[in-house]
Amino acid sequence: KETLIVDCDTGIDDALALLYLLRDPGVDIRAVTSVFGNTDVETAADNTLRVLELAGRTDIPVAIGARSNWRGSTHPAPHVHGGNGLGEVGLPAASAKPVREPAAELIVRLARENPGELHLLAVGPLTNLATALLLEPGLPGLVKHVTIMGGAVHHPGNVTPAAEANIHNDPEAARMVLAAGWDVTLVPLDVTMTEVITEELAGRLRAEGSSCAGFAAGILTHYLDFYEREVFGERGAACHDPLAAAIAVGDVDAELAPTVVVDVETGDGPGRGATIADTRGKYRGFPGVEGARVRVVLKTDGTFPQRLTERLCGPSGAG
Numbered sequence: 001k002e003t004l005i006v007d008c009d010t011g012i013d014d015a016l017a018l019l020y021l022l023r024d025p026g027v028d029i030r031a032v033t034s035v036f037g038n039t040d041v042e043t044a045a046d047n048t049l050r051v052l053e054l055a056g057r058t059d060i061p062v063a064i065g066a067r068s069n070w071r072g073s074t075h076p077a078p079h080v081h082g083g084n085g086l087g088e089v090g091l092p093a094a095s096a097k098p099v100r101e102p103a104a105e106l107i108v109r110l111a112r113e114n115p116g117e118l119h120l121l122a123v124g125p126l127t128n129l130a131t132a133l134l135l136e137p138g139l140p141g142l143v144k145h146v147t148i149m150g151g152a153v154h155h156p157g158n159v160t161p162a163a164e165a166n167i168h169n170d171p172e173a174a175r176m177v178l179a180a181g182w183d184v185t186l187v188p189l190d191v192t193m194t195e196v197i198t199e200e201l202a203g204r205l206r207a208e209g210s211s212c213a214g215f216a217a218g219i220l221t222h223y224l225d226f227y228e229r230e231v232f233g234e235r236g237a238a239c240h241d242p243l244a245a246a247i248a249v250g251d252v253d254a255e256l257a258p259t260v261v262v263d264v265e266t267g268d269g270p271g272r273g274a275t276i277a278d279t280r281g282k283y284r285g286f287p288g289v290e291g292a293r294v295r296v297v298l299k300t301d302g303t304f305p306q307r308l309t310e311r312l313c314g315p316s317g318a319g
C-alpha cells in the first residue's frame with residue numbers, strides 16, 4: 001500500500017500512530033526517525049523502540065535525529081505526554097538500540113536507494129526533514145509524497161493562540177519543508193481536533209485485554225486527563241498523529257483537500273509558527289515560498305477514532 005519512513009517525537013499520539021500503521025500488513029515501514037518535540041530526542045527514540053518491540057517489530061531501524069531546532073531551543077510537553085512521553089506508562093526496556101546513522105542521513109540514503117518509492121510521514125517538528133533537504137537538495141525528486149501533521153489554518157493554535165506545536169517547535173524548518181517543491185499533504189489542527197477519541201472508546205481498549213490495546217488504553221488515560229483539564233472540559237482527546245498516518249496510507253478520504261500556498265511565520269512576534277494558508281487563492285504565492293503549494297486537509301468525517309479503536313483491538317497484523 002505505502003512504503004513509509006515515519007519521523008516522530010514519540011509521544012502518546014505518535015505511539016498510537018505507529019501502532020495503527022504496524023497493525024496493517026499492507027504498510028511497509030522502512031525506518032522510524034526520531035526528533036525532539038514532545039520529549040528529548042533520545043527518549044523519543046527509546047519510546048519508539050519500546051513500541052516497536054511491543055508490536056513485535058524489532059527489525060525496523062530507529063535513528064536519532066535533531067536534538068533541538070536551529071536556534072537550540074526545545075519545548076517539551078510533559079503536561080500533555082507525561083514525563084516519559086508515554087503518559088507515565090512503563091513499557092519494558094527495548095532489546096534493540098538506535099542505529100548509528102543520523103536520522104537525516106538515513107532519510108537521504110533510503111530515498112536515493114528507493115527513488116520515487118518512499119512516503120515520508122512527519123508527525124513531529126520538521127527539523128529532520130529540513131536537514132535532509134540541506135544534505136540532498138534533490139530529495140523532493142526522490143520522494144513519492146510527504147504527509148505532515150502540523151499547523152492550524154482556521155483553527156487556533158495549541159501552544160500559542162496562533163501556532164500548532166510541531167510547526168512552532170521549528171518554524172524555519174517547516175517553512176523550508178513546505179516550500180521544497182515536493183508533493184505535500186498537510187494535516188492541521190482544523191481536522192485533528194475534530195477526530196476525538198472518547199472515554200467510551202478508551203474503555204473498549206481497556207476491556208480488550210491484549211497487550212497492545214492495554215498499552216493504548218494506559219497512555220490514553222494520561223492524554224484524556226490533559227484534554228479534560230486543559231482543552232475540552234470533558235473526556236475526549238484529539239487523534240492528531242494517527243489521523244495523519246491514516247491519511248498517508250489512504251484510509252481516510254482527503255480527496256477534496258484544496259491545494260494552496262502555505263507560508264510559515266518565522267518572526268519573533270506572537271504569530272511565530274503560524275501557518276498562513278492562501279485558502280482564497282488571492283496571493284498566488286508569498287515572496288520566497290512560491291513553491292509551497294500544499295494539499296491541506298480541512299475536513300474529515302469524525303469517524304476515525306472508531307476505526308483506530310477497532311484496529312488496536314483487532315488481531316495484530318490485520319487490517
Ligand code: BDR
Pocket residue numbers: 011012013014038077080123124149158164165166240241
Ligand atoms: C502535535 O504535537 C505533538 O504534541 C503531537 O504528538 C502532535 O504531533 C499536535 O500539535
Ligand code: CA
Pocket residue numbers: 008009010011013014037038123124241
Ligand atoms: Ca507527534
